[in-house]
Amino acid sequence: MDILQRIRDMYPALTKKQKGIADYLMENPEDVCYITLAQLSQQTASSELTLLRFCEKIGCSSFLELKNEFREYTQHMIRLLSAPAYFPPENASCERSAKEALLTDICRQEAAAVADFSASFNPESIVAAAGKIKKSRRIFIFAHDISKILGDFLAARLRLLYFNATLIDLDDLAETQNRLQQLCEGDLVIFFSFPKYYYPMGSIARKAADTGVPILTITDSISSPAAEHSTHLLLCQTSTKMFYNSLTLPMTILNLLASCLVIDMVPESERKDFKKTLSS
Structure with a gap:
């Protein structure tokens, strides 16, 4: 019981x-x-x-x-x-011609999603998010399941620019609680929130918001659990035929965000040398 x-x-x-x-x-x-x-x-x-x-x-x-x-x-x-799940389309087929047609359709859908994102892209949202990062003493990135790939990528990019960035696995409830209790002025919280939405995400976001720290959420919808508690949102669609989430647009957002930080922090005359210092 x-x-x-x-x-x-x-x-x-x-x-x-x-x-x-x-x-x-x-x-x-x-x-x-x-x-x-x-x-x-x-x-x-x-x-x-x-x-x-x-x-x-x-x-x-x-x-x-x-x-x-x-x-x-x-x-x-x-x-x-919140467990990951997958749903193959009803018309899935092992026949080569059908498989190739389906893969072509998936490719076109990914390209269309990128085109739609590009057409409605608002660079001010990226500039504002980068500004929040630059002002932060510590950055806590909360993610779970496949979003941890995104969180790890963002943390790595931020560390290249000498930000104090830490990735927290939301599945570890004790560590999540510990980090929430440590939040203080000068910190920034970054949430990744995509379907299937993590069951306690709304509560976690509310607890973070109660501390008064700014919250940046990268999500697919303004109705996602963390959105209402966030001070800044970066939105992108992630649904696909085969999986709940494609990482194409979230990774695009992270590349734009990291690029904006480099533009702000590395003089143009030093960018080639900066790039040479990076690992593959």
């Missing part, structure tokens, strides 16, 4: 105050993974002692055990809702 079901089963036997705590936990289950006892006390208008007694009431020996049970629940939901 998961922690939420246990709370529901015990709900009738809780005091009015305990029901208020239970209501908050059931309405914000993913938040519990990233919240401190003091923050939960503030959110529920309960003393820390009352919260610890609530933990005991529902069978947890400590607040840490409560958080661990909510992490297990969140990990289950991540596997259920």
Whole structure:
């Protein structure tokens, strides 16, 4: 039995105050993974002692055990809702002619996506994002699954320009919580958020926004979970016939972003020498 079901089963036997705590936990289950006892006390208008007694009431020996049970629940939901999946088109065929026609169609769709992106490209959005990066003392890049490829690429590009950039795997809930608690003035958070959207992404973005640091999100839609908590968005379509996400346009955005930083930080007379210093 998961922690939420246990709370529901015990709900009738809780005091009015305990029901208020239970209501908050059931309405914000993913938040519990990233919240401190003091923050939960503030959110529920309960003393820390009352919260610890609530933990005991529902069978947890400590607040840490409560958080661990909510992490297990969140990990289950991540596997259920955010796991990568693939869906081949109904007309897939092993015949060579059909295969070649399908690959040609996929190529054309990729080219059309790039053309649409280019036609509506707003360089001001890249310049603004680069400006946020330049002003940052530390940069924390949060990504999961295939987006970690993008995050690793961006972190590598930023380090070439001597930025303090760190990639955090969102699947590691403990590390994610630790990094969120470390955020302070001068930091920048960068989220990658593409379908299937990571189950706790909205909660994580909200926690980052609560610290007051600027948030740059690279995503496919203004309705993605992190978008509403972000101070700056870079948008690109990623859907494909075979997979949920193509990395073509996200990589294009990252190349533009890195290029803008080089333009700003490396004088034109030194760019050839700068390029020669880079590895392949």
